[in-house]
Amino acid sequence: MKIINVVGARPNFMKIAPIHNLMLRTEGIEPVLVHTGQHYDEKMSKVFFEDLKMPMPDIYLNVGSGSHAVQTAKIMVEFEKVVLEQKPDLVLVVGDVNSTVACTLVAVKLGVKCVHVESGLRSFDRRMPEEINRLMTDVVCDYLFVSEESGLENLENEGIPHSKIFHVGNVMIDSLINHIKTADKSKIMKQLGVEKGKYCLVTLHRPSNVDDPKNAKILVDTLKTVSKKMKVVFPIHPRTLKNFGTMNLLEGFSDNENIKLTDPLGYLDFMKLMKESMFLLTDSGGIQEETTYLGKPCLTLRENTERPSTVTQGTNILIKELNKKKIMMHIDDIISGRLKKGKVPKYWDGKTAERIVNMLKKVK
Ligand code: UD1
Helix, strand or coil: CEEEEEECCHHHHHHHHHHHHHHHCCCCCEEEEEECCCCCCHHHCHHHHHHCCCCCCCEECCCCCCCHHHHHHHHHHHHHHHHHHHCCCEEEEECCCHHHHHHHHHHHHCCCEEEEEEECCCCCCCCCHHHHHHHHHHHHCCEEEECCHHHHHHHHHCCCCHHHEEECCCHHHHHHHHHHHHHCCCCHHHHHCCCCCCEEEEECCCHHHHCCHHHHHHHHHHHHHHCCCCEEEEECCHHHHHHHHHCCCCCCCCCCCCEEEECCCCHHHHHHHHHHCCEEEECCCHHHHHHHHHCCCEEECCCCCCCCHHHHCCCEEECCCCCHHHHHHHHHHHHCCCCCCCCCCCCCCCCHHHHHHHHHHCCC
16 A cells, blocks of 8 residues: 655654654555655754654655745646655645645545544634644545544534544654653754753744734733743744744844743654653643643643643643733742642553554545
């Protein structure tokens, strides 16, 4: 069985790696790794192949950046050629980025069965491009692999037949479990001059936070206040850095010695920093899940989350309103040891790739 595994943007790599690597070892499955090139900076892409011990892509589409329409369309044009040439039995996509929906549309329209891993997540916020990608992908895919219970419920409410849905767990946690020991050897804390439990780790890249000057300013001000209490490590997404520069927000920020602004980091360095931090402040999707697995406090700066189990079961707290006082209140709780207790959701156990591949073996 020939299966095309699709990656495009940073959060895809840690989801595909365990699946692709297991497929390579599985008799009867011939995986082909296609990288759309949605993320192309070395630090947003190449480093993950090395860190995750994943072979370099068999096919690279080199689409790059663009408006949503341009990027999605370019991926579709290029991916169609690949599917026509490779004639796969299945196409497997992960997550909710533009590459996910673009490749799904191409596959299903060419009559190739398509598998969505991390299916069923919903923020119910259609202003988020990812929500549109999730909805479109799930409605046409043939096999839907779900990471948490809310996914089962959402797909059922959308009228998707039970026979398409499989609760397999969270494949990103497979990567975390596979690599956490190696990550422990990372020298990143020494390089940045931070100590275990004494710093906060930040990531911000959502358009709602970093494209809106008012919100971006609130966030920069908040981080400056946090930096009076502890060190702040902030590996910054290229778009966030560009926006903060254009909005004149870098003064007193990029030159603040308690704020360690770095390029985007590789997987192992980031895992290490996450594990040893006091807490995380983020608007990422995946980090909400990784912190829940690690039992690390996570403050998520978003109005909603498509990963509710991280809030109902895990250590994640949603800060729905961008308000410095409110954010600082939560941070002070953490500093004084008032921590939210959490547990790890079902099937976040390092065996998700195995469940997926076993299921796919039965497909034909
Ligand atoms: C994408 C995903 C988002 C995910 C995020 C993780 C979509 C709709 N969004 O958002 O869900 O959480 O990746 O990082 O697919 N850029 C670079 N170098 C790169 C890639 C991008 O400089 O390697 C800059 C470019 O200016 C580009 C901008 O970032 O225009 C946005 O990139 P894009 O891939 O469109 O979306 P992300 O914001 O990265």
